[in-house]
Amino acid sequence: MKKSLFHRNSYPAYATLNDWILHEAIPFSIDSPENLNAAIDRLIDSLDGSVELLGFGEALHGGEDILILRNRLFQRLVEVHGYSAIAIESSFPRAHLVNEYIAGRGPASYEAVQDSGFSHGFGRLDANWELVEWMRWYNADPSHRVKLRFYGFDSPTEMTFSDSPRQVLYFVLDYLASVDIASSQEHRERIDAFLGQDSDWENPDAMMDPAKFIGLSPAATTLRIEVEDLIMELRIRRPELVAKSDKSCYLEAMHYANVARQLLNYHAGLARKSDSGERLVRGLGIRDLMMADNLAYIVSRECDRGKVLVFAHSSHLQRGKAQWQLGTDLLIWWPAGAQLNEIFGPRYVVIGSGIGVSEANGIAQPENSTLEARLTNAPGSVRFVPTHKGQGLPTPEIVALPTRSGSMKNSSYFALTPQSLTDFDWLVVLDSTAYARGGPPLQ
Secondary structure, three states: OOOOOOOOOOOOOOOOHHHHHHHHOEEEOOOOHHHHHHHHHHHHHOOOOOOOEEEEEEOOOOEHHHHHHHHHHHHHHHHHOOEEEEEEEEEOOOHHHHHHHHOOOOOOOHHHOOOOOOOOOHHHOHHHHHHHHHHHHHHHOOOOOOOOEEEEEEOOEOOOOEOOOHHHHHHHHHHHHHHOHHHHHHHHHHHHHHHOOHHHHOOHHHHHOHHHOOOOOHHHHHHHHHHHHHHHHHHHOHHHHHHHOOHHHHHHHHHHHHHHHHHHHHHHHHHOOOOHHHHHHHHHHHHHHHHHHHHHHHHHHHOOOOEEEEEEEHHHHOOOOEEEEEOOEEEEEOOHHHHHHHHHHHHEEEEEEEEEEEOOOOEOOOOOOOHHHHHHOOOOOEEEEEOHHHOOOOHHHHHOOOOOOOOOOOOOOOOOOOOHHHHOOEEEEEEEOOEOOOOOOOO
C-alpha cells in the first residue's frame, strides 16, 4: 500500500485560506508533460492504496483545457498507476459501441460511433475523439497485456427527453437467445406487445408536461411487470446461464436488465402529476442513482484488471447535495457522488475543478476573495490543491466565502462554493479555458 502524505485525522492546521493555498498547492502546466506527470504522481501517491474509483469533475461542459487535462491524466494513470478504464458522462448502453471500437472490433472508423456511441452530442468533441483514438492505439499494442475499456455511466436519458427502453431490453433478450432461443422469443413477444413506438417514450415535450409521459399508461405498467418476470427468470436460472455462457456475460445482461427496470421507473416517476419542481427533483435523483449503480457495476467488472477514472460534471460527482436553479425552481437532490460515497467509502476519491476566466464561455475574472480568485493567485497556470475535506482549514473564513458570478454563455458552469471544500478531496483550478473544439456554438 502506498504511504499517504496526508494521514487521516492528522491534517495540518492553517490560520488562513491563503496559508493553506500557499503551502499545499501543486502547480503545473498542461503543456509540460514532465511537469504535469510529476503533479499527477504527487496527487496519486497521497491517496490510500484502497482507492478503486477516482472522480474528476468538470466545472462546466465544454471546457477545452479541462478535457485535455482529463486525457493526459488518464494516460498517466494507465501508464504508471494501474488504471484500466475510463467512464464518462454519456449513455451507458451506447458506450458499448465505443468500447468495441477501441478493442479493434466493430466499426472501422470513429465517425461510425461518434453519434451512436455517445449521448449529449459528446462524440462530436475533438478531445473525446483524441481520447478514444489513443485508447484504440494503446490496445493495438501487443505489449500491453491489460486492454483498456471505455464506458459511459449516464442513464439512457437526455436533458429534454428519455430513451425508449427498447435498446437495453433487446440487449438482455439477445443474451438470453444465445443460450435459450425459445425462452427469449417468448419474452420478446410479450415485451414487444407493450413497448409501443419509441417516439412515444422519447417525446421531448413530456419533460415539462407529465400528461405526455407514458410511463404510467396501462401498457407501460404491464411492461414493468414483464421486465420483473424477465429479471426473475435470469436470477432463478443463474447457475445454468453462467455455465452456458460465462459469468461476465451473465452479469452484464443482469445489469442491463436492471437499467431497463430503472428506466421504466424514471418514466413512471415523471408521469406522476405533482409540483413541477418535485417531479424534476425525483427525475434528477433517479438519474444520479442510475449513474452510481452503473459505476458500481463498472468497478466490479474492472476489479481484477485495474482502477477506474470517472469523468463528469462536478455536480454529479460531489459528495454533498447538488442544486440547480431552473427558472423559479431551486432543485436539490442527492447526486451520484453522494451515493458512491456510501457504496465505496474511502475507495472513492473525487477531484473537483474551478476556472479563473474564460471569455469563450462567458466567464469573467473572479471577484476578490472568492475561492477562484484566491486559487488562481497561486503559482502556475494550473494547480492541484488537497482540501482535506475542510479539516484544518479556518471555518469562519470558509463560511464567509462569497460565490463568484456565473457564466453569460454557458449555463452548465457551476462556481466553487464553501461546500466544495467538503464535497471534493482535491481541487484542480485552471487560470483559463477555451471552449471545446467540436462543441455546439454558444450564444
